Amino acid sequence: MDSALIPRGVKRCPFPQFILFIAIVGAVLLWGVYAMLLCWFKGLNQTNMNDYYGFALWIWADLAVIAVGGGAFFTGLLRYVFGKDDLKNIINYAVLIGFICYSSALLILAIDIGQPLRGWFIFWHANVHSMLTEVAFCLSCYFGVLTIEYIPLILENRQIDKVPFFHHLGHNMHEIMAVFAATGAFLSFFHQGSLGGVAGVLYGRPFAYREGLFIWPWTFFLFTWSAAACGPCFTILVTKITETVTRKKLVKDSAVELLAKISGWMILTYIIAKSVDTWYWATVTAPSQGFSLGFFYSNNSFYGIWILILEIAICGFVPAFILITKKGRKNSTALWIAVILAVTGVCLNRWVMVLQIMAVPVLTFENWVLYFPSWQEIATTILPVAYGIILIAISYRYLPVFPNEPELNPMETLPAEEAEQEEAVEPSGDLEQELKPAEA
Amino acid sequence: MFPFNFEWIWDMGHVVFMGGLWYALTILGIGMTYCIIKSVIDTCRGNDEHHH
Amino acid sequence: MKHKKAKKYGMVIDLDKCTGCGSCMVACMAENNVPFRKDESNKLLSITWLRVYKLTNGKPFPNTDICYLPRPCMHCEGQHEGHPPCVSVCPAVATDYNIETGIVSQIYTRCFGCRYCMASCPYHARYFNWWDPVWPDGMEKYLSPNVSPRMRGVVEKCSFCYHRYQLAKEKAFMEGRRELKEDEYQTACTQACPAGAITFGDLNNPNHAVHRMVKPDPKHHGRPTNPNAFRLLERLGTNPKVYYLSSREWVRRAGDNYLETEAKLKKTVHHS
Numbered sequence: 001m002d003s004a005l006i007p008r009g010v011k012r013c014p015f016p017q018f019i020l021f022i023a024i025v026g027a028v029l030l031w032g033v034y035a036m037l038l039c040w041f042k043g044l045n046q047t048n049m050n051d052y053y054g055f056a057l058w059i060w061a062d063l064a065v066i067a068v069g070g071g072a073f074f075t076g077l078l079r080y081v082f083g084k085d086d087l088k089n090i091i092n093y094a095v096l097i098g099f100i101c102y103s104s105a106l107l108i109l110a111i112d113i114g115q116p117l118r119g120w121f122i123f124w125h126a127n128v129h130s131m132l133t134e135v136a137f138c139l140s141c142y143f144g145v146l147t148i149e150y151i152p153l154i155l156e157n158r159q160i161d162k163v164p165f166f167h168h169l170g171h172n173m174h175e176i177m178a179v180f181a182a183t184g185a186f187l188s189f190f191h192q193g194s195l196g197g198v199a200g201v202l203y204g205r206p207f208a209y210r211e212g213l214f215i216w217p218w219t220f221f222l223f224t225w226s227a228a229a230c231g232p233c234f235t236i237l238v239t240k241i242t243e244t245v246t247r248k249k250l251v252k253d254s255a256v257e258l259l260a261k262i263s264g265w266m267i268l269t270y271i272i273a274k275s276v277d278t279w280y281w282a283t284v285t286a287p288s289q290g291f292s293l294g295f296f297y298s299n300n301s302f303y304g305i306w307i308l309i310l311e312i313a314i315c316g317f318v319p320a321f322i323l324i325t326k327k328g329r330k331n332s333t334a335l336w337i338a339v340i341l342a343v344t345g346v347c348l349n350r351w352v353m354v355l356q357i358m359a360v361p362v363l364t365f366e367n368w369v370l371y372f373p374s375w376q377e378i379a380t381t382i383l384p385v386a387y388g389i390i391l392i393a394i395s396y397r398y399l400p401v402f403p404n405e406p407e408l409n410p411m412e413t414l415p416a417e418e419a420e421q422e423e424a425v426e427p428s429g430d431l432e433q434e435l436k437p438a439e440a
Numbered sequence: 441m442f443p444f445n446f447e448w449i450w451d452m453g454h455v456v457f458m459g460g461l462w463y464a465l466t467i468l469g470i471g472m473t474y475c476i477i478k479s480v481i482d483t484c485r486g487n488d489e490h491h492h
Numbered sequence: 493m494k495h496k497k498a499k500k501y502g503m504v505i506d507l508d509k510c511t512g513c514g515s516c517m518v519a520c521m522a523e524n525n526v527p528f529r530k531d532e533s534n535k536l537l538s539i540t541w542l543r544v545y546k547l548t549n550g551k552p553f554p555n556t557d558i559c560y561l562p563r564p565c566m567h568c569e570g571q572h573e574g575h576p577p578c579v580s581v582c583p584a585v586a587t588d589y590n591i592e593t594g595i596v597s598q599i600y601t602r603c604f605g606c607r608y609c610m611a612s613c614p615y616h617a618r619y620f621n622w623w624d625p626v627w628p629d630g631m632e633k634y635l636s637p638n639v640s641p642r643m644r645g646v647v648e649k650c651s652f653c654y655h656r657y658q659l660a661k662e663k664a665f666m667e668g669r670r671e672l673k674e675d676e677y678q679t680a681c682t683q684a685c686p687a688g689a690i691t692f693g694d695l696n697n698p699n700h701a702v703h704r705m706v707k708p709d710p711k712h713h714g715r716p717t718n719p720n721a722f723r724l725l726e727r728l729g730t731n732p733k734v735y736y737l738s739s740r741e742w743v744r745r746a747g748d749n750y751l752e753t754e755a756k757l758k759k760t761v762h763h764s
Contacts, residue, residue, distance in 0.1 A: 043644045044605075045622040050536035054607030054620060114605015114620065114645025121584040121604050123441050128457040132583040132608050137461055144468060168482040172475040183467050190460075204577040204614035204728055206749075289727050290749030362614035362725060364746045365547045365561070369536065447585050 005159055005398045009406035012397050025389050032383025035376040039111050048374040053358045057373040058112040061381045063195055063350035065101045065108075066139070067223070068343060070231025072098020072146060073181075073188035078262065080181035089255040092401045093242075094235045095149045100391055102143040104384030109136075111380055131197035138191030145184035149177065156400050189224055196223025199353045206289040207296055207360045208353065210281060218277045219353070225273065229266035230346035232259045233319070233339040240336060242396070248409050250402040257329045260338070264323025267342055271316035274349075278312065296360055299368045303356055311352065315345025500569075500594040500714070501652055502695040502733035503682070504705045504721070505562055507743055509689035510544075512560030517542050519684030520564075523653060525641045527625030539619040541565065541650040542681050549742040559743045562690070564681065565617040565650035566724065566732030567596045569713060577730060578609035578618065586647075594695075594733055595652050605645040614725055615732075618649045652692075653679040674700050695733060706735045722747045 001015040012018070039046045049056045075094040079087040110116050122136045155161060155170035173180075193216065199208040200217025210217040236256055243250050282293040297305040322328035322338035329335060359368055373381075395401055441458075448454060520526065520542040532538050542564045549557045568576035574589045576596055586603035589596050598618075610618045624644040627635070635641065638655040642648050660677040664670065674693050682692040693700035695708050706721040708714035713731040716722065722744045723732050738744055 043623060044620075045644075049622075050534070051539075051610065051616065051619050052536050054610035112606075114607070114647075115603070118584075118602075118604035121586075121602060122606075124445065125447055125584045125586075125602060126441055126445075127447070127583055127585045128453045130581050130583045130608070132581065132606060134457070136583065141461070141464055141468070148468065148472065164486050165479055165483045168479040168486070169475060172478045172482070176471055176475065179467065179471050183464055183471075187464055198581075198608070201581065202577065202612050203571065204612055204725075204730055206728070287751055290751060290754070292751050358611065362728075362749075363616070364749060365545050366616070 002398075005157060007156075007158055007398070007400045009411060010409065011411055018393070018397060022390055022393060025386050025393075029383060029386035029390065032379045032386060035379035036111050036383060038376055039380065040116060044112075044114055046374065046376040048372060048377065050369075050371075052369040053355075053371045055354050055358055056371055057377045057381055058108050060351050060354045061384075062105045062108050062112075063354060064347040065104050065384065066192065066195060067227045067346045067350055068231055068234035069098045069101025069105070070188065070192060070227030071233075071235035072101070072149075072231070073142070073185050074228040074231055075235060075259065076149070076181035077185040078259075080178040081185065084258060084262075086252075086255045086258045089402070089404045090235065090239065090251050090259060092153055092403070093239055093251070094232075095146060095153070096392065096395055096401060097235055097238055097388075099143075099146045099150045100384070100388035102139065102146055104388065105139060106143060107384060107387075108380065131194045131201055134194040135191050135198065138187045138194065142184055142187040142191060145180055145187065148173070148180050149184070152177075153395070153399050153401065157398050188227075192224040192227040193220040196220045196353075199357060202357070205357050205360070205362060206286050206291045208357045209285065209289070210277065211285055222270070222274055222277060225266065225270040226346050226349060229263055229270045230342045232263040233267075233323075233342035236260060236263075236335070237339040237343055238392075240339070242392070246396070248405065250405050250408065252404045252408070253330075255404075256335075257326075260323050260329045260335060263342070264320055264325075264329070264338075267316065268320035268324060271312060271320055274316065275312055278308070296356070300370065302370060303359060303368075307348070307352060307356075311345055311348045315341045315348060319345070497696055498592050498594070499697070500695040500733065501657075501677075501693070502567070502594070502702055502708075502714075502735065503564065503652075503679070504691045504702045504735045504737060506689045506691070507559050507561060507736050507738040508740075509687040510560045510562060510685075511687055511689075512544055512546060513686065514544055515684045515686055516562055516681035516690060517544055519680040520650070523636055523680035524639050524651070525625075525635045526648075527621065527623070527627075527641070529623065529626070537622060539621070539648065541617075541619070541648070547743065547746050549746075557740070557742065559738070559740065559746075561736065561743075562681070563615060563617065563724070564734060565596065565652070566615050566730065566734045567594060567650075567652060569594065569731035569733065571729045571731070577612040577614070581608045581612045583608065593657065595654055595657075596649075597651060597654060598647060598649055600640060600642050600646050600648065603646040605647065607647065609647055614728060614730065618647050620647050621645060656680075702735070705737065708735075720744070724748070 006012050035046075047056065071094050075087055075091055078084040079091045110119060113119055122133060123140075126133045126137070152170040152173045155166045155173075161167050161170070196219035197217055200210040200212065200219030202208040208219075210219050212218045212220065236259060239251055239256065286293065286296075297303060297308065319338040319342040322334050323342075327334075328338065355371065359370060361367055361369075442448065517540060521528070521540075524541060526539050526541060528539070529537075542562055545561045545563060547559045547561055549555070551557070568578075570576040570580070570589075574591060576589060579587050579589045579596060583606060584602055584604055586599045587596060587609055588599065605620065607620055610616075610620060621642050621644045625641055636655075638659065656679065657672075657677050660672050664672055664676065674697075679690075679692050682690040691701050691705060693702040695703055695706075695714060697703055706716040706718050709717050713729075714733070715726065716735055718737070720737050720739055721735050722738070723735055724747050725732075726748050736743075736747065
């Protein structure tokens with residue numbers, strides 16, 4: 001039914017099956033939309049947040065989704081600025097995943113603030129000294145960059161590409177993509193870092209506070225580093241999940257292995273830096289404010305020392321050691337485990353740097369406070385996941401997201417059938433319609 | 441965000457932060473403007489060749 | 493016009509006098525149109541600009557001792573003047589440190605409710621309006637006309653009754669002077685306390701009671717030189733303007749965090 005929109009040389013499931021899939025995920029999305037409307041019209045009392053948990057699930061979700069969306073900027077940097085050609089086979093998907101992650105972050109922020117209609121104040125009445133201002137600006141600008149990087153992919157749709165202006169526009173944007181990628185990397189460095197700065201500058205919260213370099217606490221650099229390290233792992237993970245769902249190989253092993261190798265070394269260097277930072281904070285910074293490491297981990301079983309071990313050892317050193325070895329990267333099970341652990345590790349780090357900060361009392365006569373999100377918070381956090389799945393499904397169906405796909409999954413149609421398919425397509429003159437991998 | 445905003449003062453913080461922001465936005469704006477204009481020119485040139 | 497030294501309005505709360513009656517809390521809520529809900533049992537959602545805590549020394553009978561500690565907003569000076577933890581982090585300049593008075597204000601019409609200031613405040617002095625205020629029938633006629641009520645989605649906190657400062661300044665101006673007398677600007681909680689435990693005034697003015705009681709050291713961000721005086725969380729370097737007096741060592745020690753190895757109360761600790 002929609003075969004004219006499907007890229008050449010690839011097979012897609014029947015349209016009714018596709019619609020059924022969209023409808024099922026769409027139902028989850030609608031549940032999330034309902035919760036979102038409740039929050040907007042009734043207020044934030046729909047959540048389980050309180051005056052001790054001003055930051056909760058949504059802020060964690062924001063930080064986590066931006067961290068895992070870091071694959072877009074880092075892969076773009078490696079591909080367009082450092083010239084890692086192999087990554088052209090995965091860059092489209094990395095950009096799409098990044099686009100979904102950043103649009104999700106902006107959506108969640110729009111729901112999270114108490115006065116959404118005043119959200120523009122953060123731009124118009126900006127306090128340049130606040131880390132959150134930096135986050136808002138760079139996030140919005142980088143979302144613009146991701147949109148710019150996503151547009152050429154949309155323009156490569158078989159039917160859209162027939163329009164001469166769109167064809168030229170896509171081609172011209174590809175030509176200067178390195179400029180956009182470099183700007184995107186610059187913006188990403190700062191907003192990923194500022195998200196770390198959001199926690200690190202809190203000198204009233206000894207669990208969060210870090211010393212640093214000039215105005216930037218060490219968490220600034222650690223957050224950028226972990227996003228660059230673990231973001232590609234999320235890209236690989238989503239690629240592997242997509243391959244499992246579609247039952248097709250979509251990206252050449254060389255691209256995945258290159259990304260995995262670079263990611264592995266990034267994770268290793270990051271986790272060493274993180275360990276040094278944790279040690280310094282535990283032995284110097286926090287004690288200078290009267291807090292011992294044990295204080296932060298001995299009140300309840302949820303925030304026990306296991307969380308630190310899990311984040312640094314199991315979700316830090318283990319995936320690093322797997323990914324830096326060729327054997328680890330080539331072994332499918334080991335690769336799956338490594339990327340899952342890396343993504344878990346970065347999400348756990350963001351949880352600790354938002355929710356554990358809120359849980360820890362600072363005044364001696366106050367108590368630890370624990371928190372569990374309300375169904376509205378959970379639904380609005382699942383909303384972007386559903387939206388992401390739908391956007392991936394639509395993009396995968398109609399856009400040449402994976403340049404390797406036709407080569408890795410040759411179609412077995414007879415010549416006569418192919419001729420029929422050609423006739424069904426409108427005449428397009430002398431324009432070429434080919435699958436174009438992202439090229440500088 | 442703009443120099444005419446109430447909070448804007450020409451201190452180092454504003455110069456560095458807003459300078460960086462507007463620098464990035466300018467690059468993106470120029471890049472997209474170039475792409476669109478070139479695409480219009482290419483389309484017209486393509487149409488001319490097509491008609492001739 | 494002679495340039496006068498800037499004011500630094502602060503508070504001294506004598507914990508030896510505080511009985512924990514809560515009059516200060518009630519006066520504050522009435523004065524500042526603080527909203528409340530039908531069911532206020534969840535204290536994590538209650539808006540209490542001034543909150544009275546009950547401290548205990550943790551010892552069993554017969555050595556059990558308790559102390560009541562009222563906690564308003566500390567109006568922190570920060571590590572350098574003008575940089576309290578909350579003001580530095582607000583992304584929309586909705587909270588401001590006034591150099592003239594030392595008071596940290598909250599601008600309700602600017603705040604868009606991101607709650608970053610709440611995350612940064614170690615004293616939990618900031619409260620969020622999770623609901624719109626609902627006044628019982630007829631109560632809107634009893635609201636204080638000098639304090640704007642807040643709608644849901646914005647943060648609020650103790651303002652050292654700034655509207656009273658403005659009214660006092662207007663009155664002084666009408667009388668042809670700029671300087672306020674000590675008793676002309678007093679907060680609601682100060683006046684309500686039946687035990688006289690709360691004193692309010694200009695910490696920079698040697699004639700004011702607050703200055704004489706704690707003797708702040710200007711070279712160390714106002715750290716009190718009176719050995720019985722202390723500030724909450726002194727070691728964090730927030731440099732609050734609310735001082736506490738107590739003759740009991742365990743109470744003074746409860747004002748800050750110490751490692752187990754730090755046996756003696758260090759009066760010289762300060763964050764550089």
